[in-house]
Amino acid sequence: ADSPEMRYMAERRAAMGGSVPARRRKGNELTIPPLSAFENMLVSTGEREISTTMAFVRILSTLVRDKQIGKYVVPIVPDEARTFGMEGMFRQLGIYASQGQLYEPMDSDQVMYYKESKDGQILEEGINEAGSFSSWMAAATSYSVTGVQMIPFYIFYSMFGFQRIGDLAWAAGDSRARGFLLGATAGRTTLNGEGLQHEDGHSHLMSATIPNCISYDPTFAYELAVIIQEGLRRMVQNQEDVYYYITLMNENYTHPEMPKGAEEGILKGIYNFSKSKAKGEKVQLMGSGVILREVIAAAELLEKDWNISADVWSVTSFNELRRDGLDAERWNMLNPEKPQRVSYVAQAMKGAQGPTIASTDYMKSFAEQIAGFVPGKFVALGTDGYGRSDSREALRSFFEVDRYYVVVATLKALADEGKLPASKVSEAIKKYKLDANKPNPTTV
Structure with missing residues (x-):
């Protein structure tokens, strides 16, 4: 028992935390930056057009420079770092390689060349979604294994996320993982020209099956900043056992300033983006992601061409609104003699008049999750069917989710x-000029 071998094993076991495996529920305490740290995301972009993917990279750049949590941030990509505009981080952080840089990169003559190093912070795993997600899960559970919190951000083509590694995503929830999954080029119509291999219209329905996965489909940079800052507060500062799935797009457009007081609605899942002053019949229009912009355009057409007064609602999370509504229904069932609770979406839309039409870049069942909690008639438009290679405009017309179909x-x-x-x-x-006899998109 006192041999050098036994002493060595005892020392090693003690260094690993003892003889009996134990799961820590808390890691080291960290202070997250306030929302004001992302001030450049909360103001209008003016005439400059950017995508939400570009907005995310700016937010990530702010985080890796933060003196409190920067060194704990773990950016993870399969192989699309340049596609996502993350090449600027190659020189800043370096790509982790256990033996360092062993070759001269083909882009070595560029300012932002492919730099590998032993102390690199980025994990670039190659075309291996299961391996990339496993790396994310290791970092996302580091707090329980080592007592050190890591903050992993895994960005990937959204079609190659839950659809490919759904069992690992479920295991992450069961393992109480904490971190961010970023489904880039998300939605059935946002990545034009790629066809059915890349065009995702259902990842949010898959993420909805995981109880502790919090999902959002933001449209604007300020929505993204509010969501990520809240995720940091919940997962890092409060150390809650949840993880976030956020979809990002590669479509460039201008972003407005954050409306005053919108933060709560952004996090809950819905807020009023605009109110019409027209005097005609009232309607309520909902949208998320890139299709919210089609909904905004539809509201303008309804007022200009048909004298219809359309209020516009940005729905950042149909998933979270559904969970909130179900929770209220459950409480009411079990507490029938107490004052009955009202779902957040019903509270937000209190007094709203007319039917509600929701259009998204996902299957109709995505928006239909909240139909039972919305007052009045509810109609969902969505991208049911396989993806196709075409322009964004043509795809949105094909799937019947563009401004003209919203009006109809x-x-x-x-x-x-x-x-x-x-x-x-x-x-x-x-x-x-809509074709009333065109085939149902699900049959083509």
């Missing part, structure tokens, strides 16, 4: 309620 769906809902003649719907179909 709105007029039809009003006609169903007897507030407009059905002939107005036919007039709109003709005006916007």
Whole structure:
């Protein structure tokens, strides 16, 4: 028992935390930056157009420079770092390689060349989603294994996330992983030209199956900043056992300033983006991700062409709204004699008039998750079917989620309620040159 071998093994076991494996519930305490640290994301981009992927890279750059948590941040990519605009981090952080740089990169003559080092901070795993996710899960559970919190950000093509490694995503929830998954080029119509291999219209429905996975589909940079800062607060500062899935897009457009007081709604899942001052029939329009911009355009058409007053709602998380609604229903069932709770979406839309039309870049069942909690008639437009190679405009028309289909769906809902003649719907179909006899997108 006192041999050198036994003493060595005892020392090694003690260094690893003792003889009996134990799971730590808390790691080291860390202080996260305030929302004001992302001030450049909360203001308007003016005339400059950026994508939410570019906004994320700026947020990540801010985090890796933070003196409190920067060294604990672990950026992870399979092989698309340049696609996601992350090459600027090669020189800044370096790509981890256990033996350092063993070759001269082909891009060595560029300022942002492919730099590998033994102390690199980026994990670039090659075209290996299962390996990349396993690295993410190791960092996301580091707090329980080593007592040291890591903050992993794994960014990937969203189609190659839950669909490919769904069992690992479930295991991450079961393992109480904490970290961020970023599904880039998300949505069925945002990555034009890639066809059905890349076009994701269902990852949020998959993430919804994991109880402690918090999912968001933001449209604007300020929404993304608020969501990531809150994720840091919950997972790093408060050390809650949840992880975040956030979808990002590669479509460039201008981003407005954050509306005053929007933070709570962004995190809960819905907030009012604009109210119409038109005097006609009232309707409520919902959108998320890139399709919110089509919804905003549809509201303008409804007012200009049809004298319809359309309020616009940004829905950052249909998943979280559904969970909130179900939680309220459960409490009400078990507490029938106490004051009944109201879902957040019903609270937010209290007093809203007219039917609600929701359009997203995902299957109709994505938005339909909240149909039972929205007052009045609810109509969902979505991208059911396989992806196709075409322009964004053509794809959104094909899947019937663009501004013109939102207008037609709105007029039809009003006609169903007897507030407009059905002939107005036919007039709109003709005006916007829509083919009423085109095949159902799910059959093509």
